[in-house]
Amino acid sequence: MKILMVGAGGQGKGHSARYQQMPGVEVVAAVDVQAELLAAFAKEYKIPNTFSSVEEAIAWGQFDAVSNVTPDRFHYPTTLPLLAAGKHVLCEKPLATNAADAVKMAEAAAKAGVVNAVNFSYRSGGAMQKAAELVRSGLIGEVRFFEASYLQSWLHQPAWGEWTTTPQWLWRLSSAHGSKGALGDVGVHIVDFATYVMDLPVADVSCRFALHNKAPGNKIGEYVLDANDSATMQVSLANGALGTISQTRVASGHLNDLRLKAYGTKGALEVSTSGELGTLTACLEADLEKPKWQSIEVAPVTDNQARFIAAIRGEDGPRAPDFARGAEIQKVLDAAEESAAQRGITINL
Ligand SMILES: NC(=O)c1ccc[n+]([C@@H]2O[C@H](COP(=O)([O-])OP(=O)(O)OC[C@H]3O[C@@H](n4cnc5c(N)ncnc54)[C@H](O)[C@@H]3O)[C@@H](O)[C@H]2O)c1
Known part of the structure; x- marks a missing residue:
């Protein structure tokens, strides 16, 4: 190949x-x-x-x-x-x-x-894939409410390099360079992560952006720093479940953390990852009154590149998300952007 x-x-x-x-x-x-x-x-x-x-x-x-x-x-x-x-x-x-x-x-x-x-x-995380499998098996019943977030902090500390002098980070802050800010950069991941695990498409979205002044005139060289630093969404899913999806580059104390808590009629689960295998906990029927959350064992899964190559070779096995899925997620981001431009009105998908 x-x-x-x-x-x-x-x-x-x-x-x-x-x-x-x-x-x-x-x-x-x-x-x-x-x-x-x-x-x-x-x-x-x-x-x-x-x-x-x-x-x-x-x-x-x-x-x-x-x-x-x-x-x-x-x-x-x-x-x-x-x-x-x-x-x-x-x-x-x-x-x-x-x-x-x-x-x-x-x-x-x-x-x-x-x-x-x-x-x-993040589809390559064992905890995420196990969570998706358990939701599909009916373990937590019908999802009614959820909280999802993707937290980064590279605007507040230099763990991945100094953003003020690095083109790799500066283009991510500038709409003229094609960036849709935190929403487009990492929101795209957490919208896929949450809706894939819960197996439900987005029905409508309301969104707000925050943009902080980060340089004189909010400009560094050719980069006008006008793309959102944080975005919060309120989201209804196709079954009427309501939840929040947050994404930001200013969450001090978090380098790169994704988390979903999904609450269903029979139980709840929490999946989180920083990019590796991830962890999964659940609170299920017998434990709901206490309430007691228990760890669920997770195993590694193949990544998108291995799945891409396997698909080309015609081998059986799980597939990576395709362009149609990419377009579906993009529609959610466009709706969120349209909502934020009107200070959070609800946009139907
Ligand atoms: N899946 C993930 O977790 C993940 C993580 C980081 C970045 N990304 C995505 O990967 C992409 C690249 O990010 P990056 O951090 O590597 O950026 P980068 O700025 O480090 O690298 C991009 C490279 O593309 C080159 N380039 C620009 N225009 C080109 C063209 N027309 N033809 C060929 N090369 C061209 C640039 O010169 C640069 O070397 C982005 O879309 C980013 O959102 C995904």
Whole structure:
């Protein structure tokens, strides 16, 4: 299996290292618009071919599948030609920067008949998958209420680098650079996480944003810092369940923590993760009156990249979320953005 890496930044490294662990999978080429960075990346990961555009790579053509790990606003324009060329594509999240583009990508992928996947990477957590399985088995009955959050704090501390001087973080703060803020960057994960575990689509959403002044004139160099730092949503699910979904970059004390508490008619469960296996606890019928929460054992599961490769090979097994799912989540984000622009009015999906 010959892979083309489109984007040689942080995720380019992560995806390349992961493919290189897989038998029979080879990263044969990489594309980036930054020549020096691309050369260093190709050297580090021993990638023999490099190109400055997707079009050049397509003209060369000697690859089967692609990881698109460019910044959000480039997913749409760089993925469409790859699909038209008949290549399988695993695209980073968010699939696009708006639902209309995400739907076009899902339609193009279906038309091309290729394997398509969105890297909602927290699907790789054993606790999340076990929680999804238990909800589907009826263990907690019908979900009636929920609380979900994705907490980061990189605006308050430099664990992942100093954001004021690092393009990788600055583009995430600027709408002109295609960012939809905390909502688009990590909200996309927690909306997928929560609705996948609870197995219910969103019916309507009301959302508020917060944006803090972080630099003189809220601008650093070419980056106008106008994308939301925090977003809170009130969400109704298709069965009438109500809940909150919060996402932020200012939760001091949390580097990268996702959590869902789902309350059902027969019990409740709490799943949380910082990106690894995660933990799962439940309070079930016999324990509801006490109330006593017990740990549930969880096991590792395969990640999206392994699922993507298995799907291309036609092997049985669980699948990664596809572009249609990416577009479904994007519709929730668009509705949240529309709501926030009107100070939290309810938008129906
Ligand atoms: N699934 C996850 O958990 C997760 C985690 C981090 C980032 N991401 C996503 O991965 C994507 C990349 O994030 P990152 O942190 O690696 O960003 P980054 O800024 O570190 O790297 C992006 C790279 O893409 C290159 N690029 C820009 N335009 C290009 C084009 N047209 N063609 C080819 N290359 C181009 C840039 O020069 C840069 O080297 C984003 O969409 C982000 O949201 C996902």
